[in-house]
Amino acid sequence: MELHLGVGGNPTDTLWVSIKGRAGTRVTIVGVCYRPLNQDDRADEALYRQIGAGSRSQALVLMGDFSHPHIYWRDDIAGYKQSRRFLECVDDNFLLQVIENSKRKGAMLDLVLTNKEGLVGNVKLKGSLGCNDHEMVEFKILRAVRRAHSKLTALDFRRADFGLFRDLLGSVPWDKALEGRGAQESWLVFKDHLLQAQE
Template sequence: MCTCLQGYDLIGITETWWDGSYDGSVGMEGYRLFRKDRQGRRGGGVALYVNDQLECMELRLGMDEEPTESLWVRTKGRTGTEDICYRPPNQEDQVAEILYRQIGAASCSQVLVLMGDFNHSNICWRDNTAGHKQSRRFLECIDDNFLLQVIEEPTRRGAMLDLVLTNKEGLVGNVKLGDSLGCSDHEMVEFKILRTARRVHSKLTTLDFRRADSGLFRDLLGRVPWDKDQRGSQAKMPRGLNG
């Protein structure tokens, strides 16, 4: 119903709790489905629906390592990657480091949008600080890969667990938090991926010395009185100016 009303191009879902028994019931007409179910036990899982009008392919970022609950999909025309990720609250440090390496590889894309439930409830995004070791390591990964976090309001019971990260300022806009979907206790996050990210203009000015009037410069410099050095000899002008 939400898809029909809003016409989303991308739909990311965390904690799907799917397994093989759902294979015939989770498809949606007009969308290509990418999914990764939790293996070995119940719970978790992520899914990403992509409008079938968009050319897309799943990326294999470090998938030869221990699997993480993350999907990395590149869509043609956006020259970048849209991703969905779920970080379990009890995730081991080793698995977290695999995820951070995947984020590092994905951040090399021209355009990266990473969304998901990261379960870092103790991060203060205003001050960029955290009270837990794992959360501080997550902040280091974000800083090392120059990612921006755009969610500003809590998404679950006063905690900001669901995040949207991007590597381009102005790429993500119109961020809105909606009602919960079904029996989920997380609020839905809706946003737009803009076609042209806002560029940050540098105020640094670079001088082109090849266009300088060297003759005028030598004339002006020649009018400056020169002091004697300690040996009593006339101080010399730079070789490049006096020939």
């Protein structure tokens, strides 16, 4: 299915493909996106709705040039409002960014995002094609998602009861709990309550 958004005169070109494997295997949704640098907020929100719909699939791989040079992926922070909103979309949809070192003019613009750890493997940067400044990225979509062997416990926030979470944190008498404490000590108190509510 091909979708072209024409919101506000700045189209976002996206192409969405459904790949079916053998009988009994999952369907993988693959999306390709080009977002112009000067795209307006309405077109961005339409794109984010598409990304949200795609992320609800069992397996998603989304790639392209999203034109957000002010995102610092290692620190999960962004310098500008539109870039912060894109990062929120990525976080809200539990997407992982798998390219580590593709940069143009010092910024990472060409991205590969997925909603399953281990779905994308053997990522290789192949340089640019002709005089184009985009990186060619080669990778494999793995049929069976590799299980990541990690000793870290990760919580499944897709099943979280955020209403209860908000109520638990809202019931803490914060004025009393943080009274007379400095910034570092206040942070530790807040973090302790947050982790208790999370559990």
